[in-house]
Amino acid sequence: MMILTGRTIVSAVTPPYPYGAEFTGQFLFALRLCWFPLLVSTVAFGYEAPGLQAANFLVLFGALDRLGGFFVLASIREFAPFVDAIVLAGVAGTAITADLGARRIREELDALEVLGVDPIKNLVVPRFLALMLVTGLFDIYALLFGIFGGVLATLVNHEPLGPFWATFFNNASTTDLWGSVVKTTLFGAIIAVVCCYKGMTASGGAEGVGRAVNQAVVIAFLAIFAFNYVFTQVLLATHPALTTIIK
Amino acid sequence: MGDLLAVPRGWLESFGDIVKFTSRIVADVASLRVFKYFGETLRQAGILIVSSTLVIWGLVFIIGLQCGIEGAYFDQSTGTPAYAGVFAAWCDLRELVPLCFGYMMAAKVGTGIVAEIGSMRISDEIDALEVMGISGVTFLCATRLLGSMLVLPFVYLCSIGAGFFASYLAVVQQIGDVSSGGYFLIFWQFQNPPDVLFSLIKAMAMAVVIVLVGCYYGYNASGGPVGVGTATAKSMVFNIVSVHLIGMLGTQLFWGTNPRAPIGG
Numbered sequence: 001m002m003i004l005t006g007r008t009i010v011s012a013v014t015p016p017y018p019y020g021a022e023f024t025g026q027f028l029f030a031l032r033l034c035w036f037p038l039l040v041s042t043v044a045f046g047y048e049a050p051g052l053q054a055a056n057f058l059v060l061f062g063a064l065d066r067l068g069g070f071f072v073l074a075s076i077r078e079f080a081p082f083v084d085a086i087v088l089a090g091v092a093g094t095a096i097t098a099d100l101g102a103r104r105i106r107e108e109l110d111a112l113e114v115l116g117v118d119p120i121k122n123l124v125v126p127r128f129l130a131l132m133l134v135t136g137l138f139d140i141y142a143l144l145f146g147i148f149g150g151v152l153a154t155l156v157n158h159e160p161l162g163p164f165w166a167t168f169f170n171n172a173s174t175t176d177l178w179g180s181v182v183k184t185t186l187f188g189a190i191i192a193v194v195c196c197y198k199g200m201t202a203s204g205g206a207e208g209v210g211r212a213v214n215q216a217v218v219i220a221f222l223a224i225f226a227f228n229y230v231f232t233q234v235l236l237a238t239h240p241a242l243t244t245i246i247k
Numbered sequence: 248m249g250d251l252l253a254v255p256r257g258w259l260e261s262f263g264d265i266v267k268f269t270s271r272i273v274a275d276v277a278s279l280r281v282f283k284y285f286g287e288t289l290r291q292a293g294i295l296i297v298s299s300t301l302v303i304w305g306l307v308f309i310i311g312l313q314c315g316i317e318g319a320y321f322d323q324s325t326g327t328p329a330y331a332g333v334f335a336a337w338c339d340l341r342e343l344v345p346l347c348f349g350y351m352m353a354a355k356v357g358t359g360i361v362a363e364i365g366s367m368r369i370s371d372e373i374d375a376l377e378v379m380g381i382s383g384v385t386f387l388c389a390t391r392l393l394g395s396m397l398v399l400p401f402v403y404l405c406s407i408g409a410g411f412f413a414s415y416l417a418v419v420q421q422i423g424d425v426s427s428g429g430y431f432l433i434f435w436q437f438q439n440p441p442d443v444l445f446s447l448i449k450a451m452a453m454a455v456v457i458v459l460v461g462c463y464y465g466y467n468a469s470g471g472p473v474g475v476g477t478a479t480a481k482s483m484v485f486n487i488v489s490v491h492l493i494g495m496l497g498t499q500l501f502w503g504t505n506p507r508a509p510i511g512g
Binding site: 033037040041044045047048049052053056057061069070073074077078083086087090091094095097098099101102105106205207208209210211212213214217218221222225226228229232233236 | 302309312313316321324341342353354358359473478480483486487488492494495
């Protein structure tokens with residue numbers, strides 16, 4: 001997988017660049033497939049975990065207005081990227097593995113190589129770039145709908161929304177936002193490499209493709225979670241300003 | 248726009264099919280017909296234990312660490328670092344352990360079932376079963392449902408343990424704002440046996456849906472090797488969304504806006 005990553009990156013930056021059309025196609029494909037699952041997931045998650053439970057916690061202190069501040073921490077830094085990555089891996093990643101795996105089983109990839117077409121440059125690179133871009137952009141979308149879940153939770157507690165937005169914007173920092181976008185872009189890269197690798201190395205007929213999808217999504221989830229932990233820890237440790245008191 | 252709505256429309260169409268199919272599986276289990284194949288059930292349960300538990304616990308462990316550090320930093324910001332245990336207890340037990348259990352079940356067990364049953368369908372093994380007078384739904388799907396129901400509650404309770412251990416590591420050993428005793432005092436005070444029960448119900452609801460959806464997509468796979476791959480991918484989409492929805496409904500139903508905590512009004 002590391003070799004595939006290296007070859008993909010080298011291949012992406014060295015001319016020629018024949019993958020424009022495939023890139024657009026993959027980008028739109030992921031967009032079309034993911035927007036609805038992501039919408040449902042982020043609203044549900046935002047309402048559920050950071051919304052209801054954190055509101056319950058803050059009500060104990062009589063400080064429900066801090067929920068907005070909590071959403072900066074919870075939604076922007078943590079849960080929007082993470083739900084975003086889970087949905088992208090589960091929806092777009094599995095589709096990519098199934099697609100490439102089917103091509104491997106039907107020997108289309110071998111045929112491409114015989115024709116002198118580099119499958120990495122023409123198939124992996126566009127998916128890699130498209131998934132990075134889509135995951136990064138969908139992060140913003142996930143943020144918006146996650147915060148919408150928080151708004152719902154505030155309304156369920158019969159609280160005005162003014163304090164929510166006030167603490168939210170008091171605490172929102174650009175560092176958090178770029179951290180979130182960078183993180184999801186890297187998630188996209190992880191998902192693309194794992195799923196393309198598993199798809200391109202599928203073998204063993206009908207069961208092989210299914211098993212490749214299965215392994216791809218398991219590895220992608222574990223890699224995302226492990227990377228998420230390391231990234232959050234590094235971001236918080238290197239930017240102590242992020243962990244100051246909620247204003 | 249027609250393309251954009253393809254996904255939700257496809258769901259509505261397949262939702263009815265799924266309900267019809269799963270009611271057959273559930274009826275097989277409920278009418279005890281499945282006990283004809285109890286050996287197969289135990290074999291499926293064994294496969295589940297050997298192949299899936301460690302990876303589920305691994306994922307839950309990582310999310311426990313995550314809950315720990317987020318909780319510790321959040322409680323610094325409200326000026327109550329000693330209360331990091333509350334955040335860890337709720338984040339682990341009520342929300343993220345069930346969710347992560349659902350994610351990993353969908354990824355490992357759900358897609359595994361689709362790939363397995365799907366390839367049996369493609370290679371006509373299911374038809375062969377029916378010719379031999381063995382009901383494919385009972386033998387393949389109902390045994391898997393019963394097998395997972397036998398095993399998963401225990402797997403889930405252990406994974407709660409893994410999450411708790413990871414949060415302890417992150418809050419007390421890594422961040423170190425609160426002593427071990429202080430952490431555990433708060434941590435155990437802010438949860439009670441009904442919480443564990445509710446959490447278990449939530450996770451088991453997810454698990455049942457995931458197994459049933461996996462069986463549906465596998466049993467109805469068509470179109471050669473490509474079809475198995477596509478069906479696996481489709482089941483993942485369905486499962487991710489249903490995990491989130493079950494999580495949300497469970498939280499609303501069990502905790503709602505009533506925190507069930509030992510302080511406050």
